[in-house]
Amino acid sequence: MTDSAEQSVTPRYGQAIVQSAERMGLVLPIELTERLRHAERVPLSWQDELWEAFCSASGDPLAGLRLGLEIQVGHLDSVGMLLVTCDTLGEALEELIEYAPVIGDGGEFQLHRKAEQVYIDYQPHLSVRQPERVEAVMASMLKLTRWATGGRFQPSGIWFAHSPLAPLEDYRQLIDCPLYFNAPCNHLGFPVRQLALSQIQANSALREHLRRLADQTLSALGQHSLSARVQQLVRTHPRWGKERIAEQLELSGRHLNRKLAEEGLSFKSLRESVQQQIACDALQADRRVADIAEQLGFSDENAFVRAFRRWQGVTPARYKAQGVDRD
Template structure:
């Protein structure tokens, strides 16, 4: 009798990762770091449920929770509670592809950090970084995703090792910087200071890197305004290609360019556009580790630099960012940078020319 023909297996469609996603290159960097220390990739891939082929696809995204599992498995199997710290110390800015090169080509360290804030969804959709300045100091805060788990400390180790060591290499060190981390003091606490070269303390309410605000003005040796503009356009396209986020903070950021000139993007107008009550909007933002004031301030600070670099008149910059008068914008900008908008712009003209800048869309002007 003829042998029955076996049906060919049906190729199943590839499903998008559930929940928040992360750049697949991050998972690859974890695998590379673990393999360099003798831990086979196969073990970590099986533990996380990730596919090797999927990780190498262009612009691939993977589950952020799977990346968390990779970090936890690598640390546990290697017996290294500082795995994220050691991994971050081995990375270079260029390991982060287009975003890394965008940072290297930025005008100053502050501009590079602003790019991190603007494009942080490319790194991870669930996690967030915020930057605040007060009394001559600047803080970069890392906000992890989800309920507390060991991966949160490992990821904090990784991101701050990258910021401290790569940032320090770009500007010749970060004198006066210090790191404060959540959680109890670990047995290997001395490793932190030895690897990072800055004071590290624990039992803090948040994971925070603090440094003198003057360091933000440090020029970068690879500054290239033309290249930075090209990379920013490419990175903007990558950001636009991500699925719409369900996070309220991301929805607020998307509305700020439109609502700031119209109403200053106040709580009532934003809540109405998002079809929720002001109280609900405040609660949802608080649950995501942020607030309307934080989001509005971060957007204004980042866009102010973009608009000023494009030689936009200062009065128009103030209007587009929702300030009632140019004097209010001057006061805010000096608080952020220690300089007036005109001083900051003149310094940039000396440092880099010609300049290519990506502008946000100009909103319709509805008030004088």
């Protein structure tokens, strides 16, 4: 079993990728598939390897989208069943936001309303094949939501933060939903009234059992640990320092350091880990280096460049260029 402090993904999601590769006649590295077969949780780094191998072997720019349309409830671990046993779509989306880490640590979901529209946002924390993986997540949300509501769910559209990976006509042949690209964020939109849509598999008794199981899994994964709470606060407020974060946790800065040390961690290492991920995501979205430096609270652009080179081994400019080369 992997270290509970390490970011991970349910092996069932990896199985979906392997099964899709088998259906397509693709050959994935045997050593990688063997590792995945015996893992109770799949480290995110292994999942990165799997996605790279899958997309490279397929040669299909829409491999992620196709995979998302093949995802089944069982591929989402116990959370998949928890979502479909909720009474309404609105309740299911609230559970998704809470229990998404059981599926994997690759991103976060948020729900917001604007006028008469609701948007379920997906913020990825991925450095490998991010556009393909985002398309897989959004396509699976669309497919499973339609299935869970007996086909009554009618989306307003799906918005992607990245540029199209293939001609728009290729997308239209696969997915019958308005698609928008180069958006500020990734989200699925629909009218507010659809939050009340009933779900065909609603089962309150089973839902309560599955929620307890999901709570146990979250606890085992360390999602309720102090370090996880610190990381979440830093992700939301990347400019904040130790004292401000500690204040939100009703601790002194010194006490926060002591408690993190009990978990074998430090505030500095946690903060830099989150800053690194935010920086990588922002660079992949082609944001200006100066803007990223300001967002993360660096004194100036040069200080950020030095830190980023220490984190990644390359400058921000080179990191962006490598991303373009991979595309």
